Structures are given as structure tokens and as C-alpha cells.
Amino acid sequence: MIFGSHVSIRDGYLGAAKRAAALNADAFQYFPKNPRSLSVKSFTREDAELCQDFCIQNGLVSVAHAPYPTALTPSGDHKREQVTASLLNDLAIAEACGSLGVVVHFGKDIFKEDQLASYRLMIDVLNEVLSQWDGKGRILLENMAGKPGAMGTTLEELVKLRELCDYPEKIGFCFDTCHAFTSGLWNGDNWTQVEYQGVENGYFEHLAVIHFNNSRYGTGSGKDRHANIFDNGHIKEGQFAELVASTQLINVPFILETPKEIIPHQEEIRQLQQKWGKK
Structure with missing residues (x-):
């Protein structure tokens, strides 16, 4: 099992990788730039490449997360231009790392009143970004936490x-357990059904x-609203255990985005490794 958490880049990309290693993590996630901005970041390629080298040497898996304002259904041409440029910048940074x-x-x-129009816009934006992208890194679409439907x-x-x-070869997926739970996709007791649907499609x-x-x-x-894995959340340990044991999730990194103010990520990673780390 591969466990890790989101880490800060305040000490650069190499610093982020070293921070993850200090947590005894096997993987980490980071924002490639200011998480509240769509500005294009001029990054130090040497720092990014040192991050990549460190990860290879220490067996770390990394993934970037686009800034919060990133919207695949942007309102207006100006916002669309911003999102496109920002995502290409994010992909370039992730590739270098x-x-x-x-x-x-x-x-x-x-x-x-026209949900299909939102889907069409999303496809157009993805096509616009990916037509300009030739790297190995993919856009990883994350499931949402909205009400059912x-x-x-x-x-x-x-x-x-x-x-x-x-x-399509430039697109993959990110599965968020909290989002799946609160949207009703996974109610905690129907993992067998979710797994079957995922395999079928x-x-x-x-x-x-x-x-x-x-x-x-x-x-x-x-x-x-995220909670810690073992601390008073609505998803119970046994329900998580069924998901973690799924053969469909072997070698997929599990990244914590839980409140580290309540349980530090280093301690939570230790708990996960102790509970489910050896398979």
C-alpha cells in the first residue's frame, strides 16, 4: 500500500519531496503554485528536476493539484483563457517534477437549465488544453462532492x-473517498457495487x-468537509478496510487531505501503515 499526504512547496519542489520523506510517506501531493491563483508561474526547472531525482532515489510518487479557481466549465472567454494557460503551466511543472x-x-x-451545455463546454476546454500538451503527465479528473445527481x-x-x-490517453482519474461518500456514490456499505461498476465501465x-x-x-x-480517517468521521474503519482491500486499488497511491491540525499527517500516515501498510 502507498500512503502519503498533501505537502507545502514553501521550500520549493525539492523541499516538498523532502518534507514528504520526513513524514515517512510513500507519496505526496502538492500545489504547483499559489492555490488561489490562476497566474502562470515562472518556475525554476533545476528545483523541479532535483525533486524528480529525489523521488526516484527515495521511491516517492508525486502528483500535483490544480489551484482552487481552476474550472473546466469557465464562465466567459477571459476566464477560459486563464484556465487554459494555468493548466498548461501546471502540467509543465508536474512533468518537470x-x-x-x-x-x-x-x-x-x-x-x-441545460446540463449538456456544461458537459460540452468541459470537453471543449479539455480538448483546447490537451491539444497543446505533449508530456507524459495527465489531467486527473476528480469526482465531485455534490448532492446525488x-x-x-x-x-x-x-x-x-x-x-x-x-x-483520452491524456486523461486519468482521481477518486476522492469523502466526495464519493457525501455524493452518495459510495455510501460506505456498497463498495462491491461501486467496484463492479468501475470494472464494467x-x-x-x-x-x-x-x-x-x-x-x-x-x-x-x-x-x-474532510475528517481524519480514524477520528470521528462518518466513514467507519470497517468500511475503509473493504475499500483498501480492493484488488482494483493495488499500487494506487492514497493521499491524505485530512485536517493535520487535529492529527498530524506523520502520525496519520503511521496509523495507516500500521493498519493496512503490509499486504
Whole structure:
């Protein structure tokens, strides 16, 4: 099992990798730049390449996460230009760091009375970005935490959207356990059904990373509030254990985005490794 957490880049990309190693992690996630900005970052390639070398030497897996304002259904031409330039910048940084790719949240329904228009816009934006991208790193679409029926809350949607893009080979998936739980996709007791659906539609073939988070709210609530894995969340240990034991998730990194103020990530990674690290 591969466990890790989100880490800061305040000491650069190499610093982020070293921070993950100090946590005794096997993987880490990072924001390639300011998480609240779509500005294009001029980064130090040497630092990124040193990060990649360090990860190779220490057996670390890394993945980038696009800044929060990144929207695959942008409103207006100016925002679309910003998102496109920002994502290409994120992909370039992730590639230089040797990362799996860039996690991007599935698009939202901005055309309230025409959801199909939102899907079409999302496909157009992905095509525009990926037509200009020739690296190995992929865009990793993340399932959403909305109420049941909201965009991006089913595996079938993610798979179909990937298939409809012109560059499906440049797209993979990120599965967020909190989002799946609060959207009702995974209610904690139906993993067998989720796994069957994922196998049937080919989802797991393109799954690159798991955001391993508990939820402060119940299944179907639609709320995105993370809790620590073993600390009073609504997803119980036995329910997590069934997911972790899935043969479909072997060698997929589990990345914590849990509140480190409550349980430090180093301690939570230790707990995970002690509980499920040896298979």
C-alpha cells in the first residue's frame, strides 16, 4: 500500500519531496503554485528536476493539484483563457517534477437549465488544453462532492467524458473517498457495487490516485468537509478496510487531505501503515 499526504512547496519542489520523506510517506501531493491563483508561474526547472531525482532515489510518487479557481466549465472567454494557460503551466511543472499529472475537479453545471451545455463546454476546454500538451503527465479528473445527481458524481460520467474527448490517453482519474461518500456514490456499505461498476465501465484502468479522506457529514449530504480517517468521521474503519482491500486499488497511491491540525499527517500516515501498510 502507498500512503502519503498533501505537502507545502514553501521550500520549493525539492523541499516538498523532502518534507514528504520526513513524514515517512510513500507519496505526496502538492500545489504547483499559489492555490488561489490562476497566474502562470515562472518556475525554476533545476528545483523541479532535483525533486524528480529525489523521488526516484527515495521511491516517492508525486502528483500535483490544480489551484482552487481552476474550472473546466469557465464562465466567459477571459476566464477560459486563464484556465487554459494555468493548466498548461501546471502540467509543465508536474512533468518537470516527475509527477503522475495534475488533479483537476470535475466541472460544475453553469448552464442551470441545460446540463449538456456544461458537459460540452468541459470537453471543449479539455480538448483546447490537451491539444497543446505533449508530456507524459495527465489531467486527473476528480469526482465531485455534490448532492446525488450533480455533475461529476458518478463513475460513468467520468469515463464517458474521457471517451468523448479528443485525447483520452491524456486523461486519468482521481477518486476522492469523502466526495464519493457525501455524493452518495459510495455510501460506505456498497463498495462491491461501486467496484463492479468501475470494472464494467473501465474506470479503474485509468485511476491514478486516491484522495483518502473521511467525512464530517453523512452520505448523500453533498457537503465537502474532510475528517481524519480514524477520528470521528462518518466513514467507519470497517468500511475503509473493504475499500483498501480492493484488488482494483493495488499500487494506487492514497493521499491524505485530512485536517493535520487535529492529527498530524506523520502520525496519520503511521496509523495507516500500521493498519493496512503490509499486504
